[in-house]
Amino acid sequence: MNIFLLIAAGLSAGVCLIHTFLGGREIAVPLLQAADLAPVPKYVSYFCWHIVTIALAAIAAMFAFAAMRPDSLELAWAATGLTGAICLLGLAVPPMKKQTYAHMPQGWLFLPITVLGAIGVS
Template sequence: MNVLLMIAAALSGLTFLIHTFLGGREIAVPLLRAPDLEPVPKYVSYYCWHIATIVLAAMAAMYGLAALYPQSWELGWMATGLALAFCFLGLALPPLKKQSYKAMPQGWLFLPIALLGIAGGV
């Protein structure tokens, strides 16, 4: 078993849980309750929320499979590519939009996952 990829799987799973349960309460519920949003942007954003949920669960599964089955190494690199992309986006967006990392910490969640994916794949 690749321990580094299994830790990446666990962190990805934790990120999935944070997104689903804490983020759902903080982001998705207020989004749906926002009276000033038109239905199309509201429900497209909600749809995107669920896409993120699915991708986070898939990342955890990809890392887990790559950790347990070395012949599935491509899954680990795919999950690492996603983690890197989400990390870079999450670290670039707050300063570009004049927001704080305290308000938008998501990019930092993906940094250790990406680093573990890289280290586990080498």
């Protein structure tokens, strides 16, 4: 059992739950209630919200599977690459859009997962 990948799986599952429940209430519900947003961007954004939910759950599953199966490190590499890319994007967007990390902290959530994944695959 790879403890680093197991912890990365747990943190990834936690991020998925935060996204689903807290983010759903704070982001998805107001998005759907926005009367001034045209239907196409509104529902495409909502669809993308669900794509992210699926991706986050898949990342958690990839880390968990790789933690229990040492012959499956390709999954851990893929999950680490995905979380690393999400982390970089999440850290770059707020300053580029003149936002604060207090309003957009998502990138920071992926940093410890990426570090644990990198340790776990090495």
